[in-house]
Amino acid sequence: MNEMTEMLRATLGELDFDPAMLKARYLQERDKRLRGDGNEQYLEIKGDFSNYVEDPYVEQSERAPVFDEVEIAIIGGGFGGLMMGGRLREAGYSDIRVIEQGGDFGGTWYWNRYPGAMCDVESYCYLPMLEELNYLPKHKYSFAPEIMEHSKNIARHYKLYDNALLQTTVTAMIWDEADAKWVIETNRGDRMKARFVAMANGPLNRPKLPGIPGIESFKGHTFHTSRWDYAYTGGDSNGNLHKLADKKVGIIGTGATAVQCIPHLGAAAAQLYVFQRTPSSIDIRNNRETDPAWAKSLEPGWQSRRMENFNILVSGGDQDEDLVADGWTDIFRNLTGIAAKTASRKLGRRLTESEKMVLMEMADYKKMNTVRARAQTIVANEETAEKLKPWYRQFCKRPCFHDEYLPTFNRPNVELIDTAGRGVERVTETGVVVNGREIALDCLIFATGFEVGTAYTRRAGYDLVGRGGKTLSQKWENGLRTLHGLQTNGFPNCFFLGFTQSAVTVNVPQSLNEQARHVTYILEQVKARDATTVEATLAGETGWVAEMRSKARMGEEFRLECTPGYYNNEGKSGNPNGFFSFAYGAGPLRFFEILKEWRASGTLDGCAIQ
Numbered sequence: 001m002n003e004m005t006e007m008l009r010a011t012l013g014e015l016d017f018d019p020a021m022l023k024a025r026y027l028q029e030r031d032k033r034l035r036g037d038g039n040e041q042y043l044e045i046k047g048d049f050s051n052y053v054e055d056p057y058v059e060q061s062e063r064a065p066v067f068d069e070v071e072i073a074i075i076g077g078g079f080g081g082l083m084m085g086g087r088l089r090e091a092g093y094s095d096i097r098v099i100e101q102g103g104d105f106g107g108t109w110y111w112n113r114y115p116g117a118m119c120d121v122e123s124y125c126y127l128p129m130l131e132e133l134n135y136l137p138k139h140k141y142s143f144a145p146e147i148m149e150h151s152k153n154i155a156r157h158y159k160l161y162d163n164a165l166l167q168t169t170v171t172a173m174i175w176d177e178a179d180a181k182w183v184i185e186t187n188r189g190d191r192m193k194a195r196f197v198a199m200a201n202g203p204l205n206r207p208k209l210p211g212i213p214g215i216e217s218f219k220g221h222t223f224h225t226s227r228w229d230y231a232y233t234g235g236d237s238n239g240n241l242h243k244l245a246d247k248k249v250g251i252i253g254t255g256a257t258a259v260q261c262i263p264h265l266g267a268a269a270a271q272l273y274v275f276q277r278t279p280s281s282i283d284i285r286n287n288r289e290t291d292p293a294w295a296k297s298l299e300p301g302w303q304s305r306r307m308e309n310f311n312i313l314v315s316g317g318d319q320d321e322d323l324v325a326d327g328w329t330d331i332f333r334n335l336t337g338i339a340a341k342t343a344s345r346k347l348g349r350r351l352t353e354s355e356k357m358v359l360m361e362m363a364d365y366k367k368m369n370t371v372r373a374r375a376q377t378i379v380a381n382e383e384t385a386e387k388l389k390p391w392y393r394q395f396c397k398r399p400c401f402h403d404e405y406l407p408t409f410n411r412p413n414v415e416l417i418d419t420a421g422r423g424v425e426r427v428t429e430t431g432v433v434v435n436g437r438e439i440a441l442d443c444l445i446f447a448t449g450f451e452v453g454t455a456y457t458r459r460a461g462y463d464l465v466g467r468g469g470k471t472l473s474q475k476w477e478n479g480l481r482t483l484h485g486l487q488t489n490g491f492p493n494c495f496f497l498g499f500t501q502s503a504v505t506v507n508v509p510q511s512l513n514e515q516a517r518h519v520t521y522i523l524e525q526v527k528a529r530d531a532t533t534v535e536a537t538l539a540g541e542t543g544w545v546a547e548m549r550s551k552a553r554m555g556e557e558f559r560l561e562c563t564p565g566y567y568n569n570e571g572k573s574g575n576p577n578g579f580f581s582f583a584y585g586a587g588p589l590r591f592f593e594i595l596k597e598w599r600a601s602g603t604l605d606g607c608a609i610q
Contacts, residue, residue: 032421058103065189071095073194078107080200117144241268253447396562483536503588540606551585
């Protein structure tokens, strides 16, 4: 028995699968789904499709245009905007304005009101500022209405409704060099100025549609899941979609959103057709109500400790205790450096790099075998169960956790229409064509997600015009160039929160909170120096771009072996706006350390204040 085999047996036990056969199957399934158009297969929602982004939740309120000045404008009222506003309030800033497209705060939780919507990261970590508001979620994984209400409570707590402009979409941002302020124009006729701007648009804010031939010809009812039409379906976010009782409903997409809403559609519709190109990985959710005794035992600082514990574990680090202990931490314990450390302890020696890579791959195969076995166990029809099995590595797509999705396919009124990786062929006036079969529908729902991998300005919906009239799209046409993902040369007093060359974390609000604290520190430095502008230097952004490249994460080989999705630019390499081109390769732990070290130094290296 060679050392590699010994190592694998010591850590994983006897392998009950053939790794070579699994890898071949993964590549075969990938090849079915490869297409030449990549992200271009999706339609930009504009023009004839603009109704898919209209707000169905509130009536448009009338107001007079605003022509004034504020010290700080925050674009976006989701978690990023809320935490940016909250940290600024804590630092004593009063002249703040949040500009938000939706009719209220909440961001993705304002738009995503589909039945069954819930967070897939533990709510005690995911919902921001729980201790600041003295609030504890009702469940381990909160449902959308509670998250939306918590968002509104943050806005109330920090008085962010004061001076806010809701139901307002920014249409232009132009740097006024003479006045050293940003001029902001909106769809409501506003033209205001702001000394500083924080872009908290969010990474998942612009819906997308599949570019299926004939999509515009369907005469039945359609909507995107981020604009759920309860007037048509009846019910609410808890389900009870009673108006679908006599309807034939189709849904395109089987990602995280579809996994949550399909059980409610299946329970209500006369007939539900689920159109699948690629199945999701569906593991156990095991949601439960918050334990009152546990809640009473919490001590001050509990949330930050819990968030830190979770972030370390899901970033490949080790902890004496797993405070969250859920599907996420289970995956990372088995598929990251923690597994290698466990193997080292068992073998009494350090693993070589090649041994680590083989261990991760074998552990991945083993884990995905359990996911596929779960589908086989739960779904009664063998053919359907087989089609619901995901054949790819765990992190080729975002893992899903749900306990009602797979059982839904045991309902007699639910049919999985697997497209063998090709997707829907075309849409007709009366339905959808797949594999040469036309399926008549009353309603077609698009669970096709949001734009990822397109240019920042396309997702924002407008361009920024910086010094000398240079636009942000011109600046970033060959890829992002930033300092710590937050500032870019030529665009003074402008900060970018989110996934722009920063840490990509499982628990996104934690990253947003770190960014908000960092921006607040920079603004305090501007104030302390009685200055008017702050800007990344060319040297600063060049240094950070070099650091990004030197720590490039998830190698090209791994990404290209994955089934197409937004993680790998729909199977195409070389996209400068790709999801992982945004991510700092050394991981969130090191990224947060870099920000803290930068602040502690006090030198503001790579950043000019004048």
